[in-house]
Amino acid sequence: MTGTLTIAGLGPGNDALVTxxxxxxxxxxxxxxxxxxxxxxxxxxxxxxxxxxxxREELQRAAEALRLAAEGGQVVIVSSGDPGVFAMAAAVFExxxxxxxxxxxxxxxxxxxxxxxxxxACAGAPLGHDFCAINLSDNLKPWAVIxxxxxxxxxxxxxxxxxxxxxxxxxxxxxxxxxVLKEAGCGARLVTxxxxxxxxxxxxxxxxxxxxxxxxxxxxxxxxxxxxxxxxVGRWVYTPRRVL
Amino acid sequence: MTGTLTIAGLGPGNDALVTxxxxxxxxxxxxxxxxxxxxxxxxxxxxxxxxxxxxREELQRAAEALRLAAEGGQVVIVSSGDPGVFAMAAAVFExxxxxxxxxxxxxxxxxxxxxxxxxxACAGAPLGHDFCAINLSDNLKPWAVIxxxxxxxxxxxxxxxxxxxxxxxxxxxxxxxxxVLKEAGCGARLVTxxxxxxxxxxxxxxxxxxxxxxxxxxxxxxxxxxxxxxxxVGRWVYTPRRVL
Numbered sequence: 071m072t073g074t075l076t077i078a079g080l081g082p083g084n085d086a087l088v089t090x091x092x093x094x095x096x097x098x099x100x101x102x103x104x105x106x107x108x109x110x111x112x113x114x115x116x117x118x119x120x121x122x123x124x125x126r127e128e129l130q131r132a133a134e135a136l137r138l139a140a141e142g143g144q145v146v147i148v149s150s151g152d153p154g155v156f157a158m159a160a161a162v163f164e165x166x167x168x169x170x171x172x173x174x175x176x177x178x179x180x181x182x183x184x185x186x187x188x189x190x191a192c193a194g195a196p197l198g199h200d201f202c203a204i205n206l207s208d209n210l211k212p213w214a215v216i217x218x219x220x221x222x223x224x225x226x227x228x229x230x231x232x233x234x235x236x237x238x239x240x241x242x243x244x245x246x247x248x249x250v251l252k253e254a255g256c257g258a259r260l261v262t263x264x265x266x267x268x269x270x271x272x273x274x275x276x277x278x279x280x281x282x283x284x285x286x287x288x289x290x291x292x293x294x295x296x297x298x299x300x301x302x303v304g305r306w307v308y309t310p311r312r313v314l
Numbered sequence: 315m316t317g318t319l320t321i322a323g324l325g326p327g328n329d330a331l332v333t334x335x336x337x338x339x340x341x342x343x344x345x346x347x348x349x350x351x352x353x354x355x356x357x358x359x360x361x362x363x364x365x366x367x368x369x370r371e372e373l374q375r376a377a378e379a380l381r382l383a384a385e386g387g388q389v390v391i392v393s394s395g396d397p398g399v400f401a402m403a404a405a406v407f408e409x410x411x412x413x414x415x416x417x418x419x420x421x422x423x424x425x426x427x428x429x430x431x432x433x434x435a436c437a438g439a440p441l442g443h444d445f446c447a448i449n450l451s452d453n454l455k456p457w458a459v460i461x462x463x464x465x466x467x468x469x470x471x472x473x474x475x476x477x478x479x480x481x482x483x484x485x486x487x488x489x490x491x492x493x494v495l496k497e498a499g500c501g502a503r504l505v506t507x508x509x510x511x512x513x514x515x516x517x518x519x520x521x522x523x524x525x526x527x528x529x530x531x532x533x534x535x536x537x538x539x540x541x542x543x544x545x546x547v548g549r550w551v552y553t554p555r556r557v558l
Contacts, residue, residue, distance in 0.1 A: 086334045087334075089331050090334070094330070154431060155441055156555075157442075159435070159439035159442060160443070160552050164552070164555070166547050167547040173548045179436075181331070181431040181434070182427075183333065183427065187425040187428060192423075194423065195407055197398050197447075198399075198403060200446070200448045200463055202467075202472060203441075223470065227463075308408070311400075311408070312455065313455035
């Protein structure tokens with residue numbers, strides 16, 4: 071049987087948000103690779119080998135997946151959310167660039183519900199108008215690039231979805247990001263902190279940017295800064311479709 | 315029975331991309347409202363009333379849905395893609411703002427696979443780094459705002475997902491958008507035209523921005539302009555995770 075490599079998005083956590091396409095790929099897999107907490111979402115069964123790995127090992131994981139597929143495996147790499155948004159798909163293509171012997175392997179990317187969509191749905195519709203998505207991790211880019219993008223995003227009046235706002239190894243960046251946006255005149259904007267979206271311990275909280283504190287975010291939080299028009303109606307937060 | 319209003323995303327077209335959460339909401343619905351081609355994706359059954367409507371009637375549709383839910387219906391508004399991205403969720407909250415008598419209705423927003431995620435998955439991983447999403451329709455905002463956002467997005471080196479690039483009533487905007495990006499120095503960037511993603515007549519094509527012509531897009535096309543680092547590997551297009 072010809073081997074295949076599928077890069078699949080598991081959505082934010084709740085199985086009701088996993089697409090049937092992804093469920094079918096998982097059911098047909100011989101090997102599943104990914105960051106351990108994501109692999110743990112797949113039930114073991116005979117004929118399936120689970121290959122959990124650590125967070126920072128994306129390229130090794132991608133290379134291993136290519137190798138297993140070349141040997142004939144039905145290989146699935148799982149990402150949380152969508153595999154194309156700050157996740158494994160780009161790492162696989164990067165690995166493929168360095169391994170031309172695998173260029174003819176059948177590869178598929180299966181989309182998933184990325185965190186910002188699930189977070190926005192819980193809050194209302196803060197991404198209802200033009201927006202951007204910025205990964206606040208400076209592991210793979212200089213912090214200056216992040217600051218520049220935040221300033222330009224504020225100037226463009228985009229709503230801003232912030233991925234990976236804060237972690238134990240990067241405690242300071244998110245506070246700096248808030249400062250940059252305050253300096254850019256965004257202090258009155260609404261900021262939604264969506265933690266553990268769709269999981270049992272989900273928590274959604276909205277404050278103004280002036281009221282936001284760095285400790286309100288951790289690695290399980292997706293932060294959405296509204297645009298200048300984003301507002302509340304009852305318990306909801308939404309960004310109007312119209313710009314006057 | 316208490317009425318409820320659910321705003322659900324059907325994904326880009328293929329039923330394998332509809333989440334189980336959305337399928338369950340459709341199965342429990344008494345009334346389904348939406349733009350006619352989206353309502354047509356739901357199979358008729360006894361006990362279900364379908365309410366198809368025209369494209370430009372979002373606010374009327376939202377008001378009607380609120381009224382039906384207040385009367386006790388299990389009402390679902392369907393959007394293509396994700397309801398929070400250039401779709402019905404913001405319209406519902408806008409209608410709710412003008413109709414305080416409905417503030418206590420149980421409302422849920424159910425996320426879906428938005429077009430840019432499905433398009434990116436077909437192409438590879440062009441949204442693998444920071445990106446923005448811009449609605450090119452100037453029905454609800456001045457064209458000058460769109461041009462400003464495109465310039466700032468180019469300056470930020472975001473990949474750019476363009477929704478609603480071109481329609482019969484707006485034949486010229488997309489060509490202007492391409493010109494703005496060329497003037498901003500983006501001529502060598504890769505541009506992916508993803509038409510009818512996940513449908514039987516799906517077509518994915520990638521060219522450089524200098525090679526792109528306005529006629530390559532229509533209302534069923536999602537356009538993704540890569541960032542300055544976006545590149546090809548085999549038949550794939552991806553944006554590296556790393557900025558040097």
